[in-house]
Amino acid sequence: MIVFVRFNSSHGFPVEVGSDSSILQLKEAVAQRQGVPADQLRVIFAGRELSNDLTLQNCDLAQQSIVHIVESPQKNSQDKEKTEYSCVGGVPKALKREPESLTRIDLSTSILPSVSAGLAVILDPGKNSVSLPSEKSGAASYNSFYVFCKNFCQAVKPGKLRVRCSVCKQGTLTLARGPSCWDDVLIPNRIGGVCQSQGCNGNVAEFYFKCGAHPTTDSETSVALNLVTTNSRCITCITCTDIRSPVLVFQCVHRHVICLDCFHLYCVTMLNDRQFIHDPELGYSLSCVEIFTWLWFLADTASLVHSLFQHFPSSVTAVQAGCPDSLIKELHHFRILGEEQYNRYQHYGAEECVLQMGGVLCPTPGCGAGLLPEPDLRRIVCEPGNGIGCGSVFCRECKEEFHEGECNSLLSPPGAMAQKGYVVDEHAAMQARWEEASRETIKKTTKPCPNCNIPVEKNGCLLNFVSEGILLLSQQIMDIVGFLKSQFICHLLICYIFIVSGLIINFMQLFTLILWPINKQLFRKINCRLAYCISSQMVMLLEWWSGTDCTLYTDPESYHKYGKENAIVILNHNFEIDFLCGWNFCERFGVLGSSKVLAKKELSYMPIIGWMWYFLEIVFCKRKWEEDRKTVVQKLLNLRDYPEDFWFLIHCEGTRFTEQKHQISMKVAEAKGLPKLKYHLLPRTKGFAVTVQCLRNVVSAVYDSTLNFRNNENPTLLGVLNGKKYHADLYVRRIPLEDVPEDEQECSIWLHKLYQEKDAFQEEYYRTGTYPAVPTIPPRRPWTLLNWLFWALLLLYPLFQLLINMINSGSSLTLASFAFVIIIASVGVRWMIGVTEINKGSTYGNNDNKQKQK
Structure with a gap:
């Protein structure tokens, strides 16, 4: 298994150990890596120091867990007692208890006291903690906490409780006592401890939650849902009577239980009816479900609900009042509504707040902006600005267009504003908007019955028929598009646009040379834009x-x-297209035009790409360090005053990975006494060390990037040209340049360790299919497509005109010449694609090549 270690609060690195390994063995592995004695290391995880005799299983260390290891000696334990009374809300000694790992703490007893009815029977009387996990699992199998993961999952998920120092924000704080109730966790400064980080005197614990459904970083936190718990004793839901898990427990005297699906429907219903309860301290919340709500959930069809509420409208309003003292105090629980409904909830609170403050809502349908005019001001203007306000002017009293004199009475004909469709008062305006929102919700979740037109279940046969027809049509369209993408004529047109536009841009770049002695920075800025016009066409593909x-x-x-x-x-x-994925990474963050590379000298002679790189001041090398050093240093120093933000892309392995090169590289590693790599070649450190030295104080960080493709895909540039879709995963670690040693030898050691970590990440990816970080897809920018469309429109029209004229001329010689040009262009493009193919790559690093040179 892989455990990620933060050594002395620095950036993390992976350590591969067995699941049955002891903490002592983990220390020895880290000690060997860091070059320090193992007996000086201390392992801290989830608020406590782990002793040497514990195993990773007993410590609930799951796959990809993050542990902190510090080298400093243990601080005085007497400080722990002092921190208990220096913290706000400290507890007497009598209530102290020995700190335990946060993975074994169960705070449900503070929400579900054993003396209460309802869900309290889920917990056995006198049970203070959850039983230990089985030895076979290797990690805790219980879910004591639930969170709302708003970043990745966007749903309720099992959570993990973690603690860090409130001063240095590192997880190196050991607790003086474990939390005994939810208030200890949710209210700041209640529990103290001792931070074991060097130079930090923090003594206050700061608790936070992480999502347990996917790997997370230290900075990624989730919202705690303290009323949601596991339904381990199979208590039925108060509304639907089903047995679900997890469930939400209202803090009324009866501890009523509601499943999350029913709670979601309950909240949406109350939101549509604008019946949330206002509390001066909490804001707008809900109390426990009242008996009349049962009728809503127990209705088998929408028609039954409609007829029931038509005859007994009072039953709907009765939902306002639930069990006494049962308001939900943590409003984060309403995130269970989902993003769209949660935004409606927030808008509702804002509107209600405006009305309670004596404000008015704009009566224009579709606007409803909240306005706070002077109390005696009758003429109200809905000022447009910041996307709010429609510009209408209306009377504060009658909500009609502003007028002098008295307002029309209720018996008078409607005014001009009402005749145009404007609403009369705030209540009508709000009701219209919320009814429309309700109709939209019903439309998304139901379909009309063919007989009575009442909304019923969504998965009806008619909807399935329509959906299947749409899917079939879209599939046929995609098949046609896929067929066109694989056709040779389309490839010729794409290559024609790329070659002709590239040569035109190269010619323009040649003319910019006159700017170099006059204004070097202007020359660089222009060439960044021109280079983008070429490289973005590759990214567009x-x-x-x-x-x-x-x-x-x-x-x-x-x-x-x-x-x-x-x-x-x-x-x-x-991979054959790893350079293209690197360019895609640059494009998503707006640095494609100014990106730099350390490339082999042969590429500088390649038309279009190589010539473009020459004008971008790309660093070319012959791969003979004795000859390259002076040139590389000079080129790198020239970049220190570059006017644009740039990324310097470098392949430290020097050449593309092949099995033959890997075997030779590992023989060199064995001869040098270096650890063998499984998925990488031995990095060539001199070029990287010189790059760091020359660009220090100009470059802010090193981005350690590891690229993989899902499902063991073997992507090729020819496959991209054929329109084949691949799935790339790129793991990027940002390492501040201050963490990279300045000395060339130390920098070499640092780079070798970095590649050992990259190898571990590769191993983990092949095993699990993921990386230990938060996945995200940076937004795709339209400029690559717009640039290609511009050149296509510019160049295809004269091509078609030329082709038509040649056909009309009837000259066999002309047609044969055109066909010959097409063949030459195809061969040229195939040669350029061949440069990226692994089996036709350079022989640099091969034994055969060395023997030939001899």
């Missing part, structure tokens, strides 16, 4: 033509820095 999905796995904090700083990007070199 990947993004739009083949429709390849590129999922980015990274830290959310690092994500916001991408594209806003200079960086060195380390890429693995295993």
Whole structure:
């Protein structure tokens, strides 16, 4: 199994250990890696220090868990007692208890006391903690906490309770005592501890929750739902009488239980009827379900509900009052509604707040903006701005168009505004909007009955018939599009546009040379834009033509820095289109035009791409370090005053991965006493070390990037041209450049360790199909497609005109010449594609090549 270690609060690295390994063995593995004695290391996980004799299973360390290991000596345990009284809300010594791992704490007893009825029987009397997991599982099998994961899952999921120091925000704090109730977790500063990080004197615990359904980073937190728990004793739902799990427990005296589906429907119903209860401290919330709500949920058809509420309208209003003292205090529970309904809930609260403050709502249908005019102001203007307001002017009293004199009475004919369809008062305006929202909700979740036209179940036969017809039509369209993408004529047109536009741009770049002695920075900015016009056509093929999905796995904090700083990007070199995925990464964050690479000298002679790189001041090398060093250093130093944000892409392996090259590389690793790599070649450190030295204080970070393709796909540039869709996963770690050693030898050691980590990430990906980070898909920008369409419209029209003129001329020689040009262009494009193919790649790193040179 893989455990991710944060050593002395630095960036994490993976450690591969057996699931039955002890903490001592984990320490020894980290000690060997970091070059420190194992007896000086201390392992901290979930608020406590783990002793050497414990196994990873007993510590509930699951796959991809993050542990903190510190080298500092243990701080004085007497400080723990002091922190209990220095914290706000400290508890007396009599209530202290020995700290335990947060993975074994069950706070349900504070929500479900054993003396209460209802769901309290889920817990055995006197049960203080959940039983230990079985030895076979390797991790805890119980779900004591539930959270709403708003980033990835967007649903209620089992959660994990974690703790960190409130000062340094690291998980190196050991608790003085474990939390005994939900208030200990939700209310800040109630529990103290001792932070074991060097230089940190923090003594206050800060609890947070993480989603347990997928790998998470330290910074990714989820919202705790303290009223949601596991229905382990099979208590029936108060509304539908089904047995579900998990369930929500109202904090009324009876501890009524409701399943999450019924709670969702209950909230939507109350939201549509605008019957949320206002509390001065909490805001707008709901109480326990009242007996009359049972009729709503027990109705077998929508017609029964309609007839019931038509004859007994009071039963609907009776839902307002539930069990006494049962309001939901944590409003995060209403996130169970989903994003759309939760936004409606927030809008509802804002509107109600405006009305209670003496404001008015714009009576224009579709607007309803909240306005806060002066109390004695009669002429109200709905000022447009910031996307709010429609500009209408109306009377505060009658909600008609503004007029002088008295307003029309209720018996008078409707005014001009009412005749235009405007509403009379706030209640009507709000009711119209909410009824429309209700109709939209019903429309999405039901279909009309063919006989009575009443909304019934969505999965009816008519809907299935229509859906199947639409799916069949769309499938036929996709088949036709796929057939066209694979046709040779389409490939010729794409290559024609790329070659002709590329040569035109190369010619334009040649003319920009006159700017170099006059204004070097202007020369660079222009060439960045011109280079984008070429490279974006390649990215267009990947993004739009083949429709390849590129999922980015990274830290959310690092994500916001991408594209806003200079960086060195380390890429693995295993696939034929890994350079194209690297360009796609640059494009999504707006640095494609200014991206740099360390490329072999032969590529500089390639038309279009190679010539474009020459004007971009790309660093070319002959792969003979004695000859390259001076040139590389000079080229890199020239980039220090580059006017655009740039990413410097580098393949430290020097050549693309093949089995033959890998065997030779591992022989070199064995001779040098270096750990063998399974999925990478041995990195060549000199080029990277010089790059770091030359670009230090210009580049902010190193982006360690590891690329893989799902389902063991073997992507090719020819496959992309044929419109084949691939699924790429890119894992990016942002490492500040300050963490990279300046000394060349130390930098070399650092890079070898980095590639050992990359190898572990590859191993984990092949085993699980995922990376230990948050997956996200950066938004696709339209500029690559628009650029290609511009060149297509510009170049295809004269081509078709030329073809028509040649056909009309009837000259065999002209047609033969045109066919010859087409053949030459096809051969040229096939040669350019062949440069990317693995079996036709360079022989650099092969034994055969070395023997030939000898």
